[in-house]
Amino acid sequence: MTDPAVRFGAWATLGEPRTAAALETSGLDWVVLDAQHGHFDDRAVRDTLALRRERRVPLLVRVRANDPGLIGRALDAGADGVIVPLVDSAADAEAAVAAASYPPRGVRSWGPLPGLERTDGADGRPPRPFVAVMVETAQGLDAVAGIAAVDGLDMVFVGPFDLSLRLGTTVDALLADLRPEAPLPRIVAACRDAGVLAGAFGPSVERATALTRLGFTRVVVALDTDLLAGGAALADRVRERLA
Ligand code: 3PY
Ligand code: MG
Numbered sequence: 010m011t012d013p014a015v016r017f018g019a020w021a022t023l024g025e026p027r028t029a030a031a032l033e034t035s036g037l038d039w040v041v042l043d044a045q046h047g048h049f050d051d052r053a054v055r056d057t058l059a060l061r062r063e064r065r066v067p068l069l070v071r072v073r074a075n076d077p078g079l080i081g082r083a084l085d086a087g088a089d090g091v092i093v094p095l096v097d098s099a100a101d102a103e104a105a106v107a108a109a110s111y112p113p114r115g116v117r118s119w120g121p122l123p124g125l126e127r128t129d130g131a132d133g134r135p136p137r138p139f140v141a142v143m144v145e146t147a148q149g150l151d152a153v154a155g156i157a158a159v160d161g162l163d164m165v166f167v168g169p170f171d172l173s174l175r176l177g178t179t180v181d182a183l184l185a186d187l188r189p190e191a192p193l194p195r196i197v198a199a200c201r202d203a204g205v206l207a208g209a210f211g212p213s214v215e216r217a218t219a220l221t222r223l224g225f226t227r228v229v230v231a232l233d234t235d236l237l238a239g240g241a242a243l244a245d246r247v248r249e250r251l252a
Pocket of ligand 2: 094145168170171
């Protein structure tokens, strides 16, 4: 049973550990470090995770590609989970889940370096990381029911920019298409049928509102750069008090 509450996320692009770690206390419900289009390399991911004081909210890494080496490294660094881009088929989604899971479920390698010990849960089994795959191609859309049904998958996450590009439309036209057979309602329905979370990248107030109305329950509402730019609102609050 998936958590039906709507939870809003922040998307970190700058690759700057202190800024990204600060997002954990921003009041948003989850944080993604973007290693695909954002500037998070291995070291920036590791340094951000090392700065976490408390594990207040889940911190996920969007890896560069559906590659077991990249998925394993993000999890070894201490990420709570991964978001895997450009997943086109149930076989791709199965490969992502397998890469994130130790045997017998999967193929994740265990490298017991100092600080990277495998931490076993109370039942002596390693904790399972959160695994999301991105549906953002026409092939992925066609295969979404099979993708969502992959055992061990937690979330299907839509990249509306790539998906609209691949479908020959615009992000706003994609978000405005509410017909049941339209791409986004189909993805939400596939997730509901499979019992997995439906997530999507806004990242603006308007688009996050539209995505939430469509039924997505994990919605990225802001980039790190938006949150920094929003700092001017503090001066406005001072001006209001002075007025
Ligand atoms: C998309 O919208 O395609 C994304 O991957 C968001 O970064
Ligand atoms: Mg994309």
